[in-house]
Amino acid sequence: MTESSRKNIMVELIKVGKVYPPDVEALTEISLSVSPGEMLFLTGKSGAGKTTLLRLLCRIEQPDKGLVEIDGMELGKLSRHKVQQLRRRIGMAYQDFKLLPERTVARNIALAMEVTYQKKSFIRRQTRTLLDRLGLKSKARARTADLSRGEQQRVAIARALANNPDLILADEPTGNLDAESTARVMELFDEHRRRGATILIATHDPSIYSDSGHRVLELKDGRIVEQEKDHESRGEKE
Numbered sequence: 001m002t003e004s005s006r007k008n009i010m011v012e013l014i015k016v017g018k019v020y021p022p023d024v025e026a027l028t029e030i031s032l033s034v035s036p037g038e039m040l041f042l043t044g045k046s047g048a049g050k051t052t053l054l055r056l057l058c059r060i061e062q063p064d065k066g067l068v069e070i071d072g073m074e075l076g077k078l079s080r081h082k083v084q085q086l087r088r089r090i091g092m093a094y095q096d097f098k099l100l101p102e103r104t105v106a107r108n109i110a111l112a113m114e115v116t117y118q119k120k121s122f123i124r125r126q127t128r129t130l131l132d133r134l135g136l137k138s139k140a141r142a143r144t145a146d147l148s149r150g151e152q153q154r155v156a157i158a159r160a161l162a163n164n165p166d167l168i169l170a171d172e173p174t175g176n177l178d179a180e181s182t183a184r185v186m187e188l189f190d191e192h193r194r195r196g197a198t199i200l201i202a203t204h205d206p207s208i209y210s211d212s213g214h215r216v217l218e219l220k221d222g223r224i225v226e227q228e229k230d231h232e233s234r235g236e237k238e
C-alpha cells in the first residue's frame with residue numbers, strides 16, 4: 001500500500017514539474033492532495049498551466065519532475081495495461097472537446113461506455129438520461145460536427161460522465177454555455193460528487209466557484225499562488 005492510499009487521497013502531486021520542449025516551463029513544483037469526493041477548482045490566467053495539470057492526471061502527458069499518484073498508484077510506474085484500467089475510472093471533458101465529428105451525439109456518448117464493456121441496456125438508459133439532463137434530447141441523432149460550440153461542449157461533458165467515473169477532469173466545461181446550461185452542468189457534477197466522485201474543474205468562470213464552498217486553487221505561471229475555501233474567505237471579510 002502506498003502513502004496516498006494509506007492517507008485516503010484520490011489525487012496527489014508531489015513537487016511536479018513539466019517542461020514542454022524546448023524550454024516552456026508549464027508547471028513548477030506543484031504539490032497538491034485531493035480527497036475522494038472533493039470538488040476542486042483550478043483557476044488562473046490563460047497559459048497558467050491548468051490544462052497541463054489535468055493532462056498529467058490522465059497521463060496524456062508525463063511529468064519531468066516529481067510524482068503523480070491517483071488512488072495510491074504512481075502513474076509513472078504503471079504498466080500500459082494498468083494505465084488503461086485506470087483510464088476507465090477517469091472521465092475527461094477536454095477543453096477542445098475531442099468529439100468524433102461524423103458520428104451522432106448519441107454514438108459519441110455510447111462509444112465511451114462500449115469501450116468499458118457496459119451492458120447495452122445501461123448504455124441506452126445512460127445516454128438518454130444524460131442527453132435529457134443536459135438539454136440535448138432533440139440532438140441525439142445529429143452529427144456532432146453540425147452542433148453549436150455550446151452543444152458540443154455538453155456532449156463532451158456527457159461522454160466524460162457516462163461511466164460514472166471515480167475521477168472527473170473537466171477542462172473549462174462551461175466556457176461556451178449560457179447560465180441555464182451552466183447550472184445544469186454544475187448540478188450534474190454535484191450529483192457525481194455526492195456519489196463519491198472526485199472532480200477537478202479548470203475554469204475562467206467565477207460564477208461556478210464563487211460561493212460554492214469548494215476549494216479554489218489558483219495557478220500563475222505554472223505555480224500554485226492561492227488556495228482558499230470560499231466559505232473561509234467569506235469569513236475573513238466579515
Ligand SMILES: Nc1ncnc2c1ncn2[C@@H]1O[C@H](COP(=O)(O)OP(=O)(O)OP(=O)(O)O)[C@@H](O)[C@H]1O
Binds near residue numbers: 021025045047048095
Ligand atoms: N504541447 C505543448 N507544447 C509546447 N508548449 C505547450 C504545450 N501545451 C501547452 N504549452 C504551454 O504551456 C503553458 C501552459 O499551458 P496550458 O494549456 O496548461 O495553460 P492553461 O492554463 O490551460 O491555459 P488556458 O486558460 O488558455 O486554457 C503555456 O505557456 C502553453 O503555451
Ligand SMILES: [Mg+2]
Binds near residue numbers: 050051052171
Ligand atoms: Mg487550458
